[in-house]
Amino acid sequence: MTATSPDGYIGRSVPRREDRRLLLGQGAYVADLVLPGMVHAAFARSQLAHARIAAIDLARAAAEPGVAFALDGAALAREMPPIGGMQVTAPKGWAERVEHRIGLPPQNLMASDRVRYVGEAFAVVCADSRYTAEDAIEAIDVEFEPLPAVVDPETAKEGEILHPDIGSNAVAELHVEKGDVARAMAAAPHRIRRRFRHHRYAAMPLECRGVAAEYDRRTDSLTVWSSTQVVHWVRKELAAALGMAEEKVRVLAPDVGGGFGGKGHVYPEDLIIPYLARRIGRPVRWVEDRHEHILNAAHSRDNIHEAEIGFDDEGRILAFRDRFVVDSGAYSPVGAGVAYNTTAHLLGPYHIENFSGTTEMVVTNKTPNAPYRGAGRPEATQVTERLMDIAADALGMEPAEIRLRNMIGPERMPYAVGLPYRDGVPMTYDSGDYPESLRRAVDEIGGVEAFRARQEAARAEGRWLGLGLGCYTEGTGVGPFEGATVKVDASGKIVVSTGACPIGQGHETVFAQVTADAWKVPIEDVVVLLADTSTLTMGYGSIASRSTVTSSMAIGDASDKVKAKVLAVAAHLLEASEADLELADGRVAVKGVAEMSVTLREIAAAAAPGWLSRRPEGSEAGLEATSYYEPPTVTSAHASSASRTPAGCGSSAMSRCTTLAGWSIPGSPTARSRAGWCRVWAARSTNRSNTTSRASC
Amino acid sequence: MKPPRFDYHAPESLEEALDLLADSGPDARILAGGQSLVPVLNFRLARPGVLIDINRVTGIAGIGDAGDRLTIGAMTRQREIEVSETVARAAPLLHEATGHVAHLPIRSRGTIGGSMANADPAAEDPAVAAALEATMVCRSRRGERRIAAAGFFVDVLTTALEPDEMLVAVEIPKIPAGAGAAFAEISRRDGDFALAGVAAQIALANGRVSDARISACGLGPAPVRFREAEEILLDGACEPAAIAAAAASVAAACDPHGDVHASAAYRRQLAEAMTRRALASARERAGGSA
Numbered sequence: 001m002t003a004t005s006p007d008g009y010i011g012r013s014v015p016r017r018e019d020r021r022l023l024l025g026q027g028a029y030v031a032d033l034v035l036p037g038m039v040h041a042a043f044a045r046s047q048l049a050h051a052r053i054a055a056i057d058l059a060r061a062a063a064e065p066g067v068a069f070a071l072d073g074a075a076l077a078r079e080m081p082p083i084g085g086m087q088v089t090a091p092k093g094w095a096e097r098v099e100h101r102i103g104l105p106p107q108n109l110m111a112s113d114r115v116r117y118v119g120e121a122f123a124v125v126c127a128d129s130r131y132t133a134e135d136a137i138e139a140i141d142v143e144f145e146p147l148p149a150v151v152d153p154e155t156a157k158e159g160e161i162l163h164p165d166i167g168s169n170a171v172a173e174l175h176v177e178k179g180d181v182a183r184a185m186a187a188a189p190h191r192i193r194r195r196f197r198h199h200r201y202a203a204m205p206l207e208c209r210g211v212a213a214e215y216d217r218r219t220d221s222l223t224v225w226s227s228t229q230v231v232h233w234v235r236k237e238l239a240a241a242l243g244m245a246e247e248k249v250r251v252l253a254p255d256v257g258g259g260f261g262g263k264g265h266v267y268p269e270d271l272i273i274p275y276l277a278r279r280i281g282r283p284v285r286w287v288e289d290r291h292e293h294i295l296n297a298a299h300s301r302d303n304i305h306e307a308e309i310g311f312d313d314e315g316r317i318l319a320f321r322d323r324f325v326v327d328s329g330a331y332s333p334v335g336a337g338v339a340y341n342t343t344a345h346l347l348g349p350y351h352i353e354n355f356s357g358t359t360e361m362v363v364t365n366k367t368p369n370a371p372y373r374g375a376g377r378p379e380a381t382q383v384t385e386r387l388m389d390i391a392a393d394a395l396g397m398e399p400a401e402i403r404l405r406n407m408i409g410p411e412r413m414p415y416a417v418g419l420p421y422r423d424g425v426p427m428t429y430d431s432g433d434y435p436e437s438l439r440r441a442v443d444e445i446g447g448v449e450a451f452r453a454r455q456e457a458a459r460a461e462g463r464w465l466g467l468g469l470g471c472y473t474e475g476t477g478v479g480p481f482e483g484a485t486v487k488v489d490a491s492g493k494i495v496v497s498t499g500a501c502p503i504g505q506g507h508e509t510v511f512a513q514v515t516a517d518a519w520k521v522p523i524e525d526v527v528v529l530l531a532d533t534s535t536l537t538m539g540y541g542s543i544a545s546r547s548t549v550t551s552s553m554a555i556g557d558a559s560d561k562v563k564a565k566v567l568a569v570a571a572h573l574l575e576a577s578e579a580d581l582e583l584a585d586g587r588v589a590v591k592g593v594a595e596m597s598v599t600l601r602e603i604a605a606a607a608a609p610g611w612l613s614r615r616p617e618g619s620e621a622g623l624e625a626t627s628y629y630e631p632p633t634v635t636s637a638h639a640s641s642a643s644r645t646p647a648g649c650g651s652s653a654m655s656r657c658t659t660l661a662g663w664s665i666p667g668s669p670t671a672r673s674r675a676g677w678c679r680v681w682a683a684r685s686t687n688r689s690n691t692t693s694r695a696s697c
Numbered sequence: 698m699k700p701p702r703f704d705y706h707a708p709e710s711l712e713e714a715l716d717l718l719a720d721s722g723p724d725a726r727i728l729a730g731g732q733s734l735v736p737v738l739n740f741r742l743a744r745p746g747v748l749i750d751i752n753r754v755t756g757i758a759g760i761g762d763a764g765d766r767l768t769i770g771a772m773t774r775q776r777e778i779e780v781s782e783t784v785a786r787a788a789p790l791l792h793e794a795t796g797h798v799a800h801l802p803i804r805s806r807g808t809i810g811g812s813m814a815n816a817d818p819a820a821e822d823p824a825v826a827a828a829l830e831a832t833m834v835c836r837s838r839r840g841e842r843r844i845a846a847a848g849f850f851v852d853v854l855t856t857a858l859e860p861d862e863m864l865v866a867v868e869i870p871k872i873p874a875g876a877g878a879a880f881a882e883i884s885r886r887d888g889d890f891a892l893a894g895v896a897a898q899i900a901l902a903n904g905r906v907s908d909a910r911i912s913a914c915g916l917g918p919a920p921v922r923f924r925e926a927e928e929i930l931l932d933g934a935c936e937p938a939a940i941a942a943a944a945a946s947v948a949a950a951c952d953p954h955g956d957v958h959a960s961a962a963y964r965r966q967l968a969e970a971m972t973r974r975a976l977a978s979a980r981e982r983a984g985g986s987a
Contacts, residue, residue: 131699138701138741289698291740 009513009523017508017528027255030210030227035283038212039068041273042133042286044123044140045295046115049149049365050160053113053122057141061125064139066132069280072123073110080241080275082106083268083333090336091480093424098340099175105163105363107331109268114147116162116330117365119295121268126276126284149365153327154304156362162330163363171328172336172361176343178418179354184319188310192390196305198379200327203300203372205503207257208293211269212285213277221248224274227256229264229501230541235533237266238274246533249274253531259503261371262297264543265333300372302327303342303379309387315395315402319354322346322383326359329366336361338369341376341422348384349434349473349638350406355419375544381472389469399469400442400642407434407471421475425633429473438471438640445642466645475634477549483539484554486515486562487624489527490608492586492601494519496555497529499539500547507547514552518559520584521600538628553629561625566600569607569623572616573598700738707750711836714754715863719838721747723860728752729772729811732803757810757865760784767869768834771810775822779804787871789982790829790878790898794821797880800888810864813849816856819890819915821880823850826867827920828896828912834866850919876900876908877982881974883967885958891915892959893967895947897975899935901983906930911943911976916951916968923947926972935980944972 021027053073062070083106090102111122123140127133150159156169163171185191212225222244226234228251235251242249256263269286277284288297305324311317326339336359343357392402408415410433417427442448448467455465484498496515500507508528516523529535540550563583570588571578574596582591589597598606606614609621708714718725726745728734729752737743751757751772758772760781767787769778778784778795785792798804798812798821812822813833825831826846833844835858842862849857858864872878882894893915900908909927912920926946933939953964 131702134699134741135701291698 008517010517012513014509014513014523016506017512018502018506022255029207029255029257030212030225030285031207031287033212033225033254033285035212035214035285038283038285039126039128039280040130040133040286041124041126041276041284042130042137043110043121043269043292044125044137044142045292046111046118046120046122046144048115048144048146049118049151050147050162051115051144052147053111053115053142054145055141055143056123058123058125060141061123061136061139064127064132064136066128067125067136068128068282069126069276070123070136070140071276073108073112073121076110076124076272076275077108077112080109080271082108083237083266083271083331091422091424094340094420094422095424097176097420097424097426100173100336102172102336103166103168104171104332104335105166107268107333107368109272115144116363117367119292119367120330121296124272124276126280126282130287151364151366153302153325153362153364156327156364159364162365166363169363170360171332171363172339172359174336174340174343174359174361175357176419177356179319181319181321181354181356184354185308185310185321188318189312190391190394191308191310192387192394193306193308194387194390196303196307196383196386198301198303198305198382200302200366201300201372202294202367203258203260203262203297204293205256205258205260205262208288208290209263209267209269209297210285210287211273212283213274214283215274215278215281217281219248220244222250222274222278224249224251224270225254226251226270227259227263228253228266228270228541229256229259229261229503229543230266231501231531231533232499232536232539233541234266234270238271241271242275242278250532250534252533253501256501256503256531259542260373261300261375261543263503264541265298265370267297267333295367297367298333298370298372299329299367300338300369300375301379302329302366302369305379305383307383307387309391311391311395313395315391315397315405317350317352317391317406320346320352320384320387321356323358324360324379324383326361327366327369328361328363329368330363331368332361332363333368333370337422338371338376342380344419344421344427345377345380345472345474346384347417347419348381349408349471350384350403351408351412351415352406357419371543377472377474381470385470385472398448399467400438400448403438403469403471404435407438409433409435421634423479423633427475427633427636429636429638432473432636432638434471434473434638434640437638438469438642441640441642442469445644451644468643468645469640471638471640473636473638476544476637477546477631477635478544479550479631479633481538481540481628481630482547482550482554483536483626483628484551484558485536485624485626486555486558487622488562488566488600488604488607490601490604492599492604493525493527494521494559494600495527495529497532497535498551498554499536499541500551501531501542503542505542505547507542507551510548511551511555514548514555515559518556519563521586525586525600537626549635550629550631553631554627557627557629558625561627562623565607565619565623565625566603568619569603569615570598573603573606573614698739701741701744703738703745704747705750706747707753709753709755711754711756711863711865714749714751715836715838715861717747717749718863719861721749725749725860727814727863729814730774730807731811732799732807733811733815733817751863758808762787763868765871766832767871769809769867769869771813771864771866772808773810775804775807775809775812776801778809788825788829788869789872790880790896791822791825791869793878794825794880794894794896797821797882797884797891797894803888809867813867814856814858814864816850816854816919817890818853818918818920819894821882821891821894821896821914824894824896824912824914824920825880826850826869827922828898828910829870830910831870832868833864834868835862836865837862846920847922853918855919872898873900873908875902875983877979877984879975879978879982881971881978882914883971893953893964893971895968895971895975897972897979899930899976899979899983901935901980904934905932906935909935909943911947911972913947913951913968913971916947916953916964918952923950925950930976935976937977940973940976940980943976944969947972
């Protein structure tokens with residue numbers, strides 16, 4: 001057995017467990033799955049932005065050679081419920097604290113009476129190859145009656161109504177306010193109002209999406225492989241839609257080639273493909289091609305902000321009002337969460353007493369809008385930081401100076417923001433020195449004064465240099481929960497399973513590091529099981545940059561429970577007091593008496609049920625525990641970045657401080673957990689490629 | 698993104714390929730590097746009944762020196778041209794232009810013959826062929842036909858090739874002594890199709906322009922030489938004023954289209970800027986001072 005690292009594994013660079021198979025081309029993705037008797041699915045997708053389906057006839061398509069099954073959206077709708085209402089619901093505290101009106105449209109799994117965006121599926125064909133399936137798609141007889149397309153979010157309300165059941169294209173409105181914005185704005189010596197457009201983005205992972213499913217008639221169970229970030233979520237929706245027990249549905253994510261949030265929610269195909277596998281009694285695989293991905297995988301951002309700030313001669317922001325419209329596309333798979341995330345981040349690191357944020361979500365004939373990296377935060381930061389620059393310019397003030405004058409200083413920590421977070425909990429920034437973070441970033445590029453001198457000199461030569469600053473504070477490690485099961489198996493290995501779904505981040509390595517340190521065992525003795533619902537009863541998935549924090553906390557807590565059992569059994573075997581024992585190098589020894597020890601393998605054998613069990617009388621058999629970590633709310637991270645142009649020959653510096661807002665809440669985890677979180681953060685840092693200089697932690 | 702059904706042939710000799718082409722009629726398409734054809738097949742925008750894959754055909758690839766010209770086999774990969782010292786020395790315009798063709802993996806598969814026969818208006822190779830008065834060597838079962846570049850590129854994606862003809866080689870006249878060439882291009886991202894690209898070659902004799910060649914890609918349905926601009930330069934010193942006049946002439950004479958990537962007016966502006974850059978570099982390389 002290799003010795004345990006004396007300094008532990010967290011914070012050290014260790015070889016990535018994933019790399020060997022991935023670098024040798026031995027990774028296995030949904031598209032690599034070949035199941036006996038498998039058929040290939042292809043979808044007929046709308047080429048019109050908005051149209052009524054006047055008639056559809058699949059007879060010719062179904063009769064094509066090699067076609068096993070063909071189904072249209074209306075027929076599917078008779079058997080499977082729409083997706084709407086099954087997705088993320090508003091947390092209770094949020095609903096109480098944010099004024100809202102939400103009437104989000106349900107999304108049929110396939111368009112049944114009208115298509116609402118280019119790329120929306122209206123029929124599916126299963127055939128002996130993808131080629132044959134696409135041939136059959138061309139043989140579908142369909143008649144569309146085009147409807148006027150709604151493309152401009154600002155005039156969407158006057159356009160053709162997409163969802164007659166909702167009755168309006170304005171499907172949600174959210175409002176939060178603190179202080180008295182109207183009064184403060186009116187009284188402000190200076191006011192600036194600007195319009196900001198944040199265009200559409202689309203996640204573009206190397207691997208597109210994909211789903212394969214196999215139905216086992218004997219056990220009436222389904223196995224589903226999906227290129228997803230949320231296996232448990234897929235299982236939940238699928239079991240509900242098919243009326244099956246969750247335990248009869250197993251969802252796995254094999255190797256996943258990136259996601260960027262775009263694979264972070266349940267898509268219609270996640271439900272349709274398993275439905276088809278059960279319906280036709282053969283395994284079905286659908287691999288999204290790039291063309292489909294661009295049209296059909298969720299897009300993001302797409303906001304138009306009308307923002308106004310009032311400020312005094314010294315540059316202090318007295319009032320901030322933002323009203324923005326979110327172009328949701330045809331449906332809103334994750335509801336109002338992203339839109340509110342934008343509002344929650346508008347104040348960023350600044351102390352502004354009077355604020356109001358109003359959001360209108362509209363539906364248009366575009367691809368549905370859902371989280372993508374940052375999930376609403378970059379939109380907010382763009383607005384606030386641009387306003388800072390514009391106000392500085394109006395006052396002839398340095399952009400860094402106006403930021404420093406408005407930043408929440410360390411003396412104000414913990415700082416109650418005065419608005420609820422997306423999870424409904426009132427936001428509290430509990431520590432951090434934001435001004436110092438900005439000062440360090442500016443120092444890293446040589447300081448403002450030196451830059452201005454260089455800028456002057458360059459301008460004399462006809463060259464234009466620029467200085468860009470960006471500061472933000474964001475909520476991280478969001479809930480609602482993550483689960484982990486930890487056990488010591490008969491071989492003495494520590495086996496860990498959690499709901500995290502790796503998409504390339506290195507989860508297998510990170511959780512092995514965390515577990516090896518929690519157990520003081522060599523990292524080789526840790527088995528990490530991920531992205532498989534059969535290994536964990538309840539999990540949530542990898543979204544919002546949260547997995548290292550939330551899974552690691554659950555792993556730590558479950559480990560503590562199992563270690564207590566381990567020590568009890570060891571004490572019994574060694575006839576010693578638990579207080580005199582210590583766990584290290586895969587064995588429990590009497591402190592200072594190395595020869596008096598038992599290995600984890602021996603302890604596991606003793607803890608097993610049965611005739612050979614040697615566990616203490618009355619104790620429960622087995623070494624296994626499950627924990628669910630429910631963060632009380634988010635922690636807050638801050639970064640300031642400074643960069644000077646021209647692009648390509650500039651330099652940039654980023655200064656980051658991570659604070660632990662969540663821990664200031666009464667009843668939140670103990671100091672031990674806080675230390676654990678810091679160590680987890682360290683582990684996470686070592687697995688990130690960006691260089692950050694942390695101002696405080 | 699899967700192509701519809703087609704019959705696939707992979708002949709190993711030119712004669713076999715030409716027989717297949719003649720026998721298949723206009724429903725056949727030749728598959729060379731596949732960098733343009735395969736995507737349009739997958740999008741089902743092209744639906745040939747027969748695909749003749751000439752990647753195994755021997756004798757139609759390679760760079761040969763034929764005295765006053767280079768003979769480049771149609772199946773020569775663009776990457777081979779890009780790294781060829783022979784091409785760099787004897788046809789620097791082709792060499793420089795090839796570096797602008799898409800990305801390395803695409804150049805590693807793409808062929809000069811495929812690019813010429815595809816005749817994409819934004820492609821670099823046809824513009825070079827037009828500027829240098831290349832000769833397209835075409836073969837069919839009926840025999841050989843040699844087509845001057847000026848008559849080869851007919852319209853958008855349209856050439857003078859008959860359905861039974863295959864382009865087998867491109868003859869590129871070598872750059873004369875005392876001449877300089879340059880290729881300037883703008884695309885939205887490096888490796889994208891050109892918004893506008895200009896090919897120029899200038900020959901100087903006693904400080905005077907004895908020969909001028911200007912053509913472009915992305916600025917009309919097919920590459921053409923800009924004769925009026927060339928006339929402006931002839932017998933002059935190719936000084937900045939002349940270059941500016943020639944560039945203005947190209948901008949006036951070109952026939953760009955507007956699309957989602959750039960408006961016609963912007964492309965016309967690029968035509969002028971690219972012409973200026975290409976001519977200034979070409980003149981400098983020809984030994985004249987800027």
